[in-house]
Amino acid sequence: MVNYHNRYYYYPTPSYVPFRAPSTVALAKITGGPLASQLQGNVFFMENPHGTEVFAEVFGLPAYQPAKDGKKPIGPHGFHIHENGTCEVGDPQTPFEAAGGHWNPHNQPHGNHAGDFPALFSNNGYARMSFFTNKFTVEEVIGKSVIIHESPDDYRTQPAGDAGRRLGCGIIRKVQFQNQPKQ
């Protein structure tokens, strides 16, 4: 029985109700760098009442490898919004450094950065995930980048969660619908 007087009843809004009058939607098309050239994916950002629904679908992640010999595990994959809207590869040993650090508009410790996401779990290379966050609106993240890392985020190590090298990157761009007046 739903308690309609509970303020939490109103959100998160049901995730996959098709939006009739399109609200703001943005998309980061993820492309793998030199450490994971087969990687690709889409990360959608959909404006919801009180926050943003994020839906990610990623193909071509590397196989899971446990930590050994002092090396970090490969997967689950740290996943964040980074502050610069560029996916320039740069040094192929440490790709996508040009995307900068985590997007952190409110000067929070890592673990509570606006751009901190849940880790991506790979299922033989495929990951799909949806989550809700009230830390930003879709408009606020347009022009920033999304990065997928090689290793898990511990949500504790400052400033980036020890998530390791950067496998893939995508710039967050507004999705323009055909029947939507140009903005």
Ligand SMILES: [Cu+2]
């Ligand atoms: Cu990151």
